[in-house]
Amino acid sequence: MKWDKIGRWQRALLLAIGAFLMYFPILWMLSTALKPQALAFNGALVPAPASLNNFRAILGPTSYEPTFRWLGNSLLVSVTASCLIVAVDSLAAYALARLRFRGRRFLFGVVLASLTVPFVAVLIPLYLEMSGFNMLNTYYALILPYAANGFGVFLLYQFYLGIPLEVEEAAIMDGANRLRVWAHIFVPLGVAPMVTLGMVTFMNVYNDFLWPLVATSSVQMRTMTVGIALMAIGQYATNYPLLMALTFCSVLPILVAFIFAQRRLVEGIAFSGLTM
Amino acid sequence: MRASVTGGLTALLLTLGLLTMTAGSVAAAPGSRQASRDVSFTFWNSGPDLTTLVNDFNKKFAGRFHIAYRNMPYANETEIVNSALAAHRAPVLVEESLTPSATYADEGVELPIAPILRMAGVNPRVDFPASMWKNTTVHGVHYVAPVDALPTVLFYNKSLFRKAGLDPNKPPANAAQFVADAQKITNSKKGIWGYVQEPGWPNPFLFPSLLAQFGGREANAATRKIMLDSPAGVKALTFEWDTIFKWHVSPVNASNGEAHNLFVKGTNAMEITGAYDFSLYKKALGSDLGMAPVPVIGAREADFLGQNYWWLFKSPAVTPSVKKAVAAWFKYFYSHGMTLAQEGTIPVWESTLRSPAFERIDGMPVIYKMVQTGVLNPLIPNWGTTTTTYLYNEISLVLEGKVSPKQGLYVAGRKMQQVMATLPS
CATH class of the missing domain: 3.40.190.10 (Periplasmic binding protein-like II)
Structure with missing residues (x-):
């Protein structure tokens, strides 16, 4: 049977089933968050009895951990890192794509090679650097390691190569310097991939666990992912309802960000062929 | 478009400015502790959360001793401790399960624990269950002391x-x-x-x-x-x-x-x-x-x-006065075994384990019996x-x-x- 011969209702039903399958983990997360610990795995999707105790433990005035602070830290770190990476990577990509200087190819090779190095391999050197600058347990340590990366440079480099040279030459003939060309031509034309890069970075940084865990030592400097691990995951046992409540609270900002940036993100993904 | 680019750059600069100010204030926090003249040491653990007990200790010994405490997730303790060791920023006292200590003892980065226990007035052969003290030496030296049992x-x-x-x-x-x-x-x-x-x-x-x-x-x-x-x-x-x-x-x-x-x-x-x-x-x-x-x-x-143990890392920070502070913490911790037991953590202090109050806690007599027959x-x-x-x-x-x-x-x-x-x- 061809797709166009399927009736509207059948299509809606198929899509609804697909949507339900996609949303099921979120439903399960919310359902578990509303259960007491002893009933976490009773298999019921509708919690009975339902209770807000786990959310009270996290968000209530008597919460024993500064959850809002962790959420704030995560947002501050991810937003700042996203802004920084867009600015830094965009400038680097422009330089590599358009300027002609000695060692350009070699530098681009270094940028590409950096994509192959796993984070775990640089964990201790990075820690030593931050320790040397006395930046451990500060926002610097949480943000600066994300301020630039090879992936963003490569993504924008590819885009900038596609911008006609004539546009740039016209601007230069009109008296624009290189920085101006970047700011007035490359940035406006590259909004879609830059938003994509920003969003991807936001999600990566927001969800990162290992680096914030290693780089921070005080309760106040924890990000949400680290806080979640310490609050709900024990040495031998895990409090799943509390874990799910914390996770639910932590995915909300990402969901909201996604809803607002959905159009740009889809454009960017369609343009760059990026998979998330 | 020009306005939006300028606006974006301004917002970025403002964010960075705010960040710098906040980061500065957070970075300054540990320094302010140095203003008081107490002997401070770092203590990281991945077992039961000891925040309350540490806070009580800090309150009781205010002006003399202070513990800078950090609770680590059990699954990632190695990354945290090894990074810190590499940067010569390891904690003075660390608590994890027993076997990681063997790695550090083998590498020669731990201090023998017996002198600290002596300073704390602990006789490990009498005060700890035998099952938790025997067979915990590396090359014949005790580097670790038990914290809790499971x-x-x-x-x-x-x-x-x-x-x-x-x-x-x-x-x-x-x-x-x-x-x-x-x-x-x-x-x-x-x-x-x-x-x-x-x-x-x-x-x-x-x-x-x-x-x-x-x-x-x-x-x-x-x-x-x-x-x-x-x-x-x-x-x-x-x-x-x-x-x-x-x-x-x-x-x-x-x-x-x-x-x-x-x-x-x-x-x-x-x-x-x-x-x-x-x-x-x-x-x-x-x-x-x-x-x-x-x-x-x-x-x-x-x-x-199952168990958790603690040990001290060798470092110039472990001065005689820091050792005294650690000994005071050991003494305080072991004498608060009942507090731990009431929170569900099984203490390793024999006099607590044998006390009538401990026996009255639901399930604890069985647990004590199992501690005695336990193997590590x-x-x-x-x-x-x-x-x-x-x-x-x-x-x-x-x-x-x-x-x-x-x-x-x-x-x-x-x-x-x-x-x-x-x-x-």
Whole structure:
């Protein structure tokens, strides 16, 4: 049977089933968050009895951990890192794509090679650097390691190569310097991939666990992912309802960000062929 | 467009400015502590959260001693501690489970613990359970002292015992009783199981318990010889295999967490695991929860002892006055064993363990008995990594019916022996 011969209702039903399958983990997360610990795995999707105790433990005035602070830290770190990476990577990509200087190819090779190095391999050197600058347990340590990366440079480099040279030459003939060309031509034309890069970075940084865990030592400097691990995951046992409540609270900002940036993100993904 | 670019750059600069100010204020925080003249030391742990006890200590000794405390997630303690060690920023005192300490002791970065214990007035041979002090030396030196214990116990559902016509106050004490009780309770058609043997968890508690009961050992720490495929090892694993494939008292291919989930649900009558689930099971089953010593499946009473230990890292920061501060913390901590016990952590201070107040806490007498008969993992560097990678993978294959117990233990032992050869001598 061809797709166009399927009736509207059948299509809606198929899509609804697909949507339900996609949303099921979120439903399960919310359902578990509303259960007491002893009933976490009773298999019921509708919690009975339902209770807000786990959310009270996290968000209530008597919460024993500064959850809002962790959420704030995560947002501050991810937003700042996203802004920084867009600015830094965009400038680097422009330089590599358009300027002609000695060692350009070699530098681009270094940028590409950096994509192959796993984070775990640089964990201790990075820690030593931050320790040397006395930046451990500060926002610097949480943000600066994300301020630039090879992936963003490569993504924008590819885009900038596609911008006609004539546009740039016209601007230069009109008296624009290189920085101006970047700011007035490359940035406006590259909004879609830059938003994509920003969003991807936001999600990566927001969800990162290992680096914030290693780089921070005080309760106040924890990000949400680290806080979640310490609050709900024990040495031998895990409090799943509390874990799910914390996770639910932590995915909300990402969901909201996604809803607002959905159009740009889809454009960017369609343009760059990026998979998330 | 120009305005939007300028606006974007301004916003970025503002954010960075704010960030710089905030970061500065946070970075300044530790410095402000130096204003007071107390002796401060860093203490990181991955076991039970000791924030309350540390805060009380800091309050009591304000102006004299201060602990900068950090709780680490158990699963990531190695990354945190190793990064700090590499940067010469290791904590003065660290608490983890026992076996990571062997790695650090082997590398020569730990301090002997006996002098600090002496300063704290602790006589480890008398004050700690023997099971937690014996066999904790590396090259003949004690580098660690116990913090808490977590023995293996038998949890059982009294209601299911009653329904099967069994005495709910007489849990099985040996292999024959265990199998008979489990067979009476099991009704696979109704989804009621006498026992649930998972291929994975809780084997890190169960297998070493059974192995010790049959008189076996996982490895010889001195010679670093893996001893898994001994007759004792094969008997221990065969017992687990039999519960599934011979006696049919356990479901085949139980999924991860199934023993726990079915126990909470009331359809699994018995679980042999660490005592950590006691309070959760109490909430779920109420007065129907029974807790008893691990049945003697082998030849003698024995059980695996989960635990946490602490040790001091060598560093210029460990001055005589810091050692005094650590000793004061040890003394304070060990004398507050009842506080820990009431919060569900099992203390290791003999006088607390033997006190009437401790005995009155629900379940604690059984736990104390199991602490006394407990056995620890061999103190071999990287033991946790080695066992989890090879031993428990092979045990899973055995309990999924893919290889025989003898074959599985032989393969695991051979692989682990290869890993042993890579360790520094």
